[in-house]
Amino acid sequence: MTYHSHLDTSVKADFSQALLASLAPGGGLWMPDSLPFYTSEQTAKLGALPFWACAAELAQHSIDEAFDETALKSLCEDAYNFPIPMKTLQGAELDTAMTEVADEYILELFHGPTLAFKDFAARFMGRSASELMKSKGQTRTILVATSGDTGGAVGDAFLDQDGIRVVILYPEGGVSKVQQQQLCTIGKHNSNVQAVSLQGTFDDCQQLVKDAFADKGLSEKHNLMSANSINVGRVIPQSFYYFWTSLQIKAAHPGVPIVYSIPSGNLGNLTGGIIAKKMGAPIDRFVVGNNTNDPFVDYLKDGEYRPRPSVPTLSNAMDIGRPNNFPRILDLLDKDFEKVSELCWGASFSDEETERHLRRIYNKTGYIMCPHTAVGHLAMEAFSKDVERDFIKVTVATAHPAKFADSVERIIDTKIDLPDPLAKAMKQEKRVTSLAPTLDALSDYLG
Structure with missing residues (x-):
């Protein structure tokens, strides 16, 4: 497969070139030609x-x-x-041999090493990039912005890889306590993974990564590579789990439409789902759940895209006012608003609504959601009221609730046991540097 820049289809690359370059010349996003x-x-x-x-x-x-x-x-x-279970709210797992099947599932994508769905893309990308760099004898500095989970997944995927330095930028005060502890304790004191607390929002982190790549001198000096979803090596693997899980559901529910609800921020997860559908995955529609940072949901209402500064919310990984992958979705769907709005349905929710829903589901079923998953499930419930037909509901659970223990425990008034990886991280000493959100500050830090 060859790839082109979404800004100029005449600019081409193969997968290896697109993966290591991260962005196309001129700042374009790499897209598959077919x-x-x-x-x-x-x-x-x-x-x-x-x-x-x-x-x-x-x-x-x-x-x-x-x-x-x-x-x-x-x-x-x-x-x-690691497993990819699809569970009912009562805890039963999808089984194609079951005589009685449910019509609603939670797709738990948080059973990888860092307990977030980002492990799927980061581990594929990390292994692919490492193989390429070994064969080329190159070294790289991977610069990644994170709103919580991407940095941990990328850091874990590239930990102790020879010739690779990972610099993780996260917004100061913009991630959960558990997420911060995980980000700042990857590896040992001389680890190749370094955490940087940026004095700004996630949008500032994301923009700084783009600015660093746009600065030719800085980019070439450090041989920069991005592990954010601007890199096509992050987006392509996210199609895999939509493709495979939709086939498992189809086998259990032949002939019934399948709808996925995706809690969304940067829209990389949705992009992966659309790629899977275009490849033949039996997916009928996508429901998009936003928090109050909802430029994509607004776009679905009237076709006008209005990016804006992000605001902090309970579901912090979705606090993105300028989603990077919006141009990819337009590219995949021929820049046709009708095609986008026919495939995607969206709704946004406040923190108050999210808390109320998370608490209600726990009290009713015992199932504990992270705030992002609660937003996705709220969107699915809203969509269900808006349609008059039967379909299989699949809500994408993006992170283990323990990663947001400080919020979730308060909401459900119940202690959450930390899985072993998080329990170990909470006992370690944090290693982090605080920086102003400027290119000069980042350049000085990189050396």
Whole structure:
């Protein structure tokens, strides 16, 4: 597969070039020139595979000759060594052999090493980039902005990789206590992963990454590479779990439409879902849940895109007023508002509504959601009231609720046990540097 810049289709790259360059010349986002389409017979075969094997098959169409089939299978089997359960709110898991099946599921994407859905993309990207850099004998500085979970996933994926330095920028006061502790304790004191607390918002972090790449001298001096979702190597792997899980649901619910609800900020997760649908995944529609940072939901109402400064909320990973992947969604759907609005339905919710819903679901079922998942589930409930037909509801759960223990425990008035990785992180000493949100400050820090 070849890729083009969304700003200039004549600017081309293969996967390796697009992955390592992060952005196209002029700041464009890399987009696939075309996507494969799988027939019903082909998808049935892919659905019968374990997830990692299905991912390897799908990835074959996205990469280039730098990765042979054996290496790709090994990469995916190593990257995806954790489960992807789809559960009911009562705790039952999807099983195609069940005699009684539910019509609603929570797709738990937080069972990877950093307990967030970002592990899927970061682990594939990390292993791909490491293989390429070894073969080329290169070194890289990976500059990544995070609103909470991306930095942890990227840091874990690239930890102790030779020739790689990871610099994580996060907004000061803009992540949960658990997230901050996780970000600031990756590796040992001489770790190749470094945390930087930026005196600003996530949008400031994201803009600073873009500015660093736009500064040719700085970018070349440090051989910069992005691990944010501006990098196509982050977006492509996010299509894998939509493709595979939708096939599992189809097998249990033949002939019934499938709708995914995605709590959204930078829109990378939604982009991955749209890619999967365009490749033949049996997905009918996408529901988009925003917090009060809702430029995409506003766009779905009237076709006008109005980015804005972000404001802090309970669901902090979605506090993004200028979503990077909005141009990708337009590119995938031919810049046609009708196509976007027919495929995507959106709603936004306040912190008060999110808290009330999280508490209600816990009191009613015992299921504990993180704030982001609660926003996605709220959106699904709102969508369900807006349509008059049966369909399978799948809410994407993006992070383990323990990552937001300080908020969730207060809301449900119940102590949450920390999984081992988080419990260990909470006992370690933080290593972090505070910086002003300027290119000069970042340049001085990078050295």
